[in-house]
Amino acid sequence: MVDVGTTLEIAQASQLGMKALGAGLAVGLTGIGAGVAEMGIGSAAVGATAENRDMFGLALLLTVIPETIVIFGLVVALLLLF
Amino acid sequence: MAGISSGPATYIYACTRMRVRRSMLIPREDYLRMLNMSLPEITRFIGETNYRPEIDELGTSFSGINLVEEALNWNLAKEYQSILDLVPGELKYFTASYLRRWDIQNVVTILRGKLQGVQPGKLKEVLIPAGRLDKVALDRLLTEESPERVVEALKGERFYPVLEKELPRAMETGSFAHLENELYKGYYARLIADATEGIKGGNIFLKYIELEIDTRNIQNLFRLQAGHVREDVRELMIPGGSFSVEELQRLSALEDRDEFIDALKRQVRTTPLLNTLEAIRGKSALHEVEVALTRVQLDQMVRMSKRYPFSILPIVVYLEEKKYEVANLRALARGKEAGLPGERLQGYLVM
The missing domain is CATH 1.20.1690 (V-type ATP synthase subunit C fold)
Structure with missing residues (x-):
């Protein structure tokens, strides 16, 4: 005979685990996406700054714009966990 | 060379630098302004652009048209060598391959000078060490006494077989035109071989x-x-x-x-x-x-x-446009020195 209490406990634990996994994927995958996007922008930014120092501020700003993707991932992760 | 490899980041870095440098080339409007200037004014004008270090450095040794000529040559050589230093992997291989044309120009200039008995110091002023043969290698060639000895000193270079084959005919006729044609034909054949040997790009x-x-x-x-x-x-x-x-x-x-x-x-x-x-x-x-x-x-x-x-193209575009910028400035300076009117000079400028 199936113990209903134990099954419920397993289901709840599994749900929590899935949430944690989803939160991890949300942050991890967006992090990889931001990294890929920043690779191109960062290379161009370093190149432009090497030729013209005045470009540094703008180059830095453009380089960190893909970080917003990670923030979206983080928000999704927090919503999942809490 | 087929083993050379580099990721996209280095391509993006090098191509961006070339684009920034290209944006700093002298624009059409400035050429049109220079057409109405005298030689000293042109010298001062280019002394305020990217040519400033060369004009300042050579200002004590040269004057007038010679100062402009030398500064342009030095700047072009320095610029090309710096590009060769900063481009990575496959791009360096293709850039070096492209720049070998300056070796041909320098070697033919030295051969012509040697045949006509021009002083090494005078010859050195017109050389542009932008290719594989650097200043030291060109200086060594300048110390050789005859065209035959110059060719002998180039043993091991890619174009040595052409030089060895064509030099006797050139010496006989007193003209290096055929030799020059063959060298450039060999250069283009080599470029095609480099491009088709399987390297990425x-x-x-x-x-x-x-x-x-x-x-x-x-x-x-x-x-x-x-x-x-x-x-x-x-x-x-x-x-x-x-x-x-x-x-x-x-x-x-x-x-x-x-x-x-x-x-x-x-x-x-x-x-x-x-x-x-x-x-x-x-x-x-x-x-x-x-x-x-x-x-x-x-x-x-x-x-x-x-x-x-x-790809290699943004780099080659900059190299070519820089070459024509130097040619334009030289034409302007030489034209002004000869007293040619601006309207006539304009037809010779690649703007």
């Missing part, structure tokens, strides 16, 4: 080489047409472009200029070149034809570099 480099060869061949055909040369021109044409040497020979046989342009237009597929050929119909001066063809080649290269933004 070689197919894009090959597109540029074909365009360059086509432009040179068309320019040469116009020169031959202007000089009413009716002999076999196959030896004067560069193989490897989109026109075969036989086709070029057939085109050169056409005596009437309009007929020649019509025949050429039938072979050409790109619209900008077709438009330029139509515009050339109304131009009688050879230098105007050459400038128009060079301009259309550069425009075509810029378009290609936008289609392949992270």
Whole structure:
């Protein structure tokens, strides 16, 4: 005979685990996406700054714009966990 | 060299640097302003641009036109060498391959100078150490006493077999024209070989080489047409472009200029070149034809570099445009020195 209490406990634990996994994927995958996007922008930014120092501020700003993707991932992760 | 590899980041880095440098080249408006300036004013003007370190450094040793000439040569060599230092992997290989044309120019200049007994110091002023042969190697060649010894000292270089084969004939006739043609033909053949040996990006480099060869061949055909040369021109044409040497020979046989342009237009597929050929119909001066063809080649290269933004093309576009900037400034300075009016000089500038 199936113990209903134990099954419920397993289901709840599994749900929590899935949430944690989803939160991890949300942050991890967006992090990889931001990294890929920043690779191109960062290379161009370093190149432009090497030729013209005045470009540094703008180059830095453009380089960190893909970080917003990670923030979206983080928000999704927090919503999942809490 | 097939083992060379580098990721996209290095391509993006190098191509961005070239784009920034290209944006700092002298714009058309400044050339138009310089047309109304005197030689000292032009010297001062270029002394406020990227040529400042060279003008300042050489200002104590040279003056007038010599100062401009030397500063331009030094700047071009320095610029090309710095690009060779900063480009990575495959791009370095192709850039070095492209820059070998300066070795040919320097070696032919030294050979001509040696034959005519020009002083090494004077010869050194006109050399541009932008290729594989650096200042030290060129200085060593300058100390050699005869053209034969110069060629002997170049043993091991890619173009040595051509030099060895053609030098006796050049010495006999006293003309290095044939030797120079053969060296450049060998240079283009080598460029094609480098582009087709399987290195990543070689197919894009090959597109540029074909365009360059086509432009040179068309320019040469116009020169031959202007000089009413009716002999076999196959030896004067560069193989490897989109026109075969036989086709070029057939085109050169056409005596009437309009007929020649019509025949050429039938072979050409790109619209900008077709438009330029139509515009050339109304131009009688050879230098105007050459400038128009060079301009259309550069425009075509810029378009290609936008289609392949992270390839060898943005680098080659900058190298070519820099070469023409130096040529323009030299033409301006020399023209002003000779007292030519601005309107006349404008026709010689690639803007």
